[in-house]
Amino acid sequence: MPATGMVVHALEQYGPDVQDEARAVFEFPATLSILTVVPDSPASIAGLLPGDGITSINGTAVREADAEDRGTSRRRDEIERYMVALAPAGAIRLSIRRDDREFAVDVHPVPACLTRFEVSPGLGDWAISNGETIQFSPRFFARFSDTALAVVAAHELAHNILGHRARLERDNIRGGLAGALGRSARLVRDAEDEADRFSVHLLSSAGFNPRMAVDFWHGEGRAIGGGLFHAPTHRGARARAALMAAEIEKLEPAH
Structure with a gap:
């Protein structure tokens, strides 16, 4: 699978009792965001940062959470499965929201174990x-x-x-x-x-x-x-x- 070196999470993964705290700690400029970036990984080399929001992947918009997603990692898992199915070494274009800016970033992953x-x-x-x-x-x-x-x-x-x-x-x-x-x-x-x-x-x-x-x-x-x-x-x-x-x-x- 393509390894980017970024770990993503979704706001609705966090229960209602801690969601405000999660937003304060992790910012979530978009409801799907980057939790962390591995040093010297493709994501790091591309300039991605923890706290960046992801609004689209290869031109496909990241859907917003619905009622069934609340308190689960279902939407994050969907994104993970979508990215796993991409070419192991093909460029991935992400639309990133950081502060009040939105811009495109190309990440060039490396092939990695499919687990x-x-x-x-x-x-x-x-x-x-x-x-x-x-x-x-x-x-x-x-x-x-x-x-x-x-x-x-x-x-x-x-x-x-x-x-x-x-x-x-x-x-x-x-x-x-x-x-x-x-x-x-x-x-x-x-x-x-x-x-x-x-x-x-x-x-x-x-x-x-x-x-x-x-x-x-x-x-x-x-x-x-x-x-x-x-x-x-x-x-x-x-x-x-x-x-x-x-x-x-x-x-x-x-x-």
Whole structure:
């Protein structure tokens, strides 16, 4: 996907009780605005700044929020999906509102991995993926090491790359208690095993020693999720470590 180095947010994401404060802190010259800009990124090189409002993208006006958008990130997500679908290295023209001026800026993105990463409350200590985004709990960063972050990010990224969410939905697998029984549990477990095996390849390709995943499940990983990883949908920590160790044996002769 095209990586611009800018993070956008929409005013209606903030609940009515804090919306005035959000407008005061972030300004929002337009209801879709830039939250932050990564230093030396395409957006930074193009001169974009945190607080810039975005009124159109490639000539298409950014729609205003409606009643269904209130308190959600739905409109921001629409914009993210629209931009993800653009050419990975093609110029993106933005109409920017800054103070009392409106002007056009061309951003020249770089190709990047087709997954977005977010920090989101309400996830306990863990992380989830939905096919296009990976979310980590703030508590994950407080509780676990950078090694844990790399191992878990590789596992969740494997789910996205392998299309597990779409595959399970096609098989009518849903979450909750029903998804932890019988055929549903077997298919979910197959996906988890596949993600564990593929994750060691991702770690190796990223320059990590993939054996860190084995060490993680022998150590920190045992504390994650309580009994979750002994449910029918997931192997226990030792079994996951063994599965990954076996996959690493296939990987290492190539080095």
